[in-house]
Amino acid sequence: MADIKLPSDIIDLIVSYATSAPAYDLSDWKEQLSLLAINSQWRALAKSYVLKTIFLSTVVDDNEDNDEVDEQGAELEIQSNISLIMAAHAQQMVQAMDIRIEGSGDITTYIKNAIELLCSHAKIWPNLNSLYINIMLDELDAGNSKESTEVIDFTVTYLCEEINSALPNIKYIEALGTSASISCTLFMSRLVDKYSGLLEYLECSFPLSLISNMSAYMKHLSMEFNEASEMQPPDINITQLQYLSLRNLTGNTVWQSFHKCVRHGAIAFNSLQQMSISYSPTLEKSIDYSKDVKAVSIFKKMYFPSLNSISITLGPHIAGIIELANFPDYVGKLQIQCPMGGVATFTNARFDRTTRKAIASHILSGNTNSSFSYTPNFLFSLASFSEHASFYVDSVSIIPEKEFIAWPALSELTIDSKIYSTKLLSMLAALPNLSVLRANYVDVEEDALIPDISTISLSAHNVFGKLRHLSLWFDSFHVSEKKVSAFVQNLVAFSPMLETLEIPNGQYGLKELAIVYGNKLPHLQMFYCFS
Numbered sequence: 001m002a003d004i005k006l007p008s009d010i011i012d013l014i015v016s017y018a019t020s021a022p023a024y025d026l027s028d029w030k031e032q033l034s035l036l037a038i039n040s041q042w043r044a045l046a047k048s049y050v051l052k053t054i055f056l057s058t059v060v061d062d063n064e065d066n067d068e069v070d071e072q073g074a075e076l077e078i079q080s081n082i083s084l085i086m087a088a089h090a091q092q093m094v095q096a097m098d099i100r101i102e103g104s105g106d107i108t109t110y111i112k113n114a115i116e117l118l119c120s121h122a123k124i125w126p127n128l129n130s131l132y133i134n135i136m137l138d139e140l141d142a143g144n145s146k147e148s149t150e151v152i153d154f155t156v157t158y159l160c161e162e163i164n165s166a167l168p169n170i171k172y173i174e175a176l177g178t179s180a181s182i183s184c185t186l187f188m189s190r191l192v193d194k195y196s197g198l199l200e201y202l203e204c205s206f207p208l209s210l211i212s213n214m215s216a217y218m219k220h221l222s223m224e225f226n227e228a229s230e231m232q233p234p235d236i237n238i239t240q241l242q243y244l245s246l247r248n249l250t251g252n253t254v255w256q257s258f259h260k261c262v263r264h265g266a267i268a269f270n271s272l273q274q275m276s277i278s279y280s281p282t283l284e285k286s287i288d289y290s291k292d293v294k295a296v297s298i299f300k301k302m303y304f305p306s307l308n309s310i311s312i313t314l315g316p317h318i319a320g321i322i323e324l325a326n327f328p329d330y331v332g333k334l335q336i337q338c339p340m341g342g343v344a345t346f347t348n349a350r351f352d353r354t355t356r357k358a359i360a361s362h363i364l365s366g367n368t369n370s371s372f373s374y375t376p377n378f379l380f381s382l383a384s385f386s387e388h389a390s391f392y393v394d395s396v397s398i399i400p401e402k403e404f405i406a407w408p409a410l411s412e413l414t415i416d417s418k419i420y421s422t423k424l425l426s427m428l429a430a431l432p433n434l435s436v437l438r439a440n441y442v443d444v445e446e447d448a449l450i451p452d453i454s455t456i457s458l459s460a461h462n463v464f465g466k467l468r469h470l471s472l473w474f475d476s477f478h479v480s481e482k483k484v485s486a487f488v489q490n491l492v493a494f495s496p497m498l499e500t501l502e503i504p505n506g507q508y509g510l511k512e513l514a515i516v517y518g519n520k521l522p523h524l525q526m527f528y529c530f531s
Helices: 008-018 026-037 040-050 082-087 107-119 149-166 182-195 253-261 293-301 316-324 353-364 377-384 421-429 460-464 481-493 510-518
Strands: 053-061 075-080 096-103 130-137 172-177 201-207 220-224 243-249 274-279 309-313 330-337 343-350 388-393 410-415 436-443 469-474 500-504 526-530
Touching (some): 008 040, 053 082, 053 107, 075 107, 107 149, 130 182, 182 201, 253 293, 293 316, 330 377, 343 377, 421 481, 469 481
Parallel strands (some): 053 096, 096 130, 130 172, 172 201, 201 220, 243 274, 274 309, 309 330, 436 469, 469 500
Antiparallel strands (some): 053 075, 330 343, 343 388
16 A cells, blocks of 8 residues: 655644653653654654754662662663664754753762763764753652862862863753752752853753853843842843843842843843742741832843743742832733732733732732732722733632622633632632633532522623533532432522633532533534533
């Protein structure tokens, strides 16, 4: 039978999907390699995907007869596709190296083994410019090494110099994983420092220290902080910076990194489009940011003319930059989250000085030490001036009985915390533009009357007529089938525009009920009963 020819763009989509998950052992990589054997068309299109990454990963072998074992009795083995790529003479196609370290033991042992393999083929990767590192060491075994800090520092520095010598052109680093040991954090700090003058992209979940000046070509900068490794602020050039994420900040010293970027009295982030900021929740709760003279001076000079997306975690230390820095009056996306639960997201949101002052006032009033108040005035005004507003209430939050969300512009609501059915219905009556509702823990009261939507609001028909997507899950310990069926019946009956309906099957006998009402919903596109 003749080969079936597929359009090149379809093959490209298939290959892209088939190789999207990283291969960390030879078995997985050889499965991807098999794409090259289909025919010449597939081989021509697939080889740039399959051969673009070399990997070095640790694999645990529980062979107790082997002499080279770690303290837990597991052999340390490095798997890699380096030799196979060299055998295929495909060095020119390699663009990235993916290092995955997992198991037990100290990181320096793994890195030494990986470097031996890497350096045996050094300086033959002319187009390799990206480095992915994933460290997943056991929490207990990734602890501080028995060696002195000086020895660790010497060893790590040597290892980073070897990597830098073998891979001199790295411009893209993504480092994710645990940070339980001195060795891990010091290794990542030294490695990033080695490449800091070249980097265009840095995504790091390890708290860094000892970083020198950042590259003038930096476009994406994402960094983690903690109290144990307070970083001396490096000079960060913001000329081309498009994305900035500073997580778990332990103070305002990091903002001094931008003090050399002053031009004509301003620190202008002209290219910055996305920003995310959070401070450590363990910091002092009551603080007067106006006393931090250096930070105040820098905040007032900061301008973000191109900012389109901003995410902030509420806390006393963030009030300064929110109130004093110069932001656009509107942003495409604004996300506000409380450390103890609750995330509000707004699109095309008002973010002028009046709104930001209200946010700062709310923060400084001490209301951020607990979950969101569910009728927060400053969020209400944001929702009123946003094209789209969504609110997520997590499972550890509690919605007070006397309060509920009442945002006219709210179009999407997800509630993972417990909520009573009558309260949910009254909340819906106050949300005239709600189109998506996900309530994952509804308690239909045993002692209450069967909920009657028509008694809640005269405009209830219009309110529920906006619902397009409805997903419900119930508290199975305090509910009867009769009450749940009546609740769903009322809610579905007053939601004629539903396109998607998701309800539990089995224990409440709702499948038959849904089928009946599904026939009365002309716009219904998907009906899903889950167990």
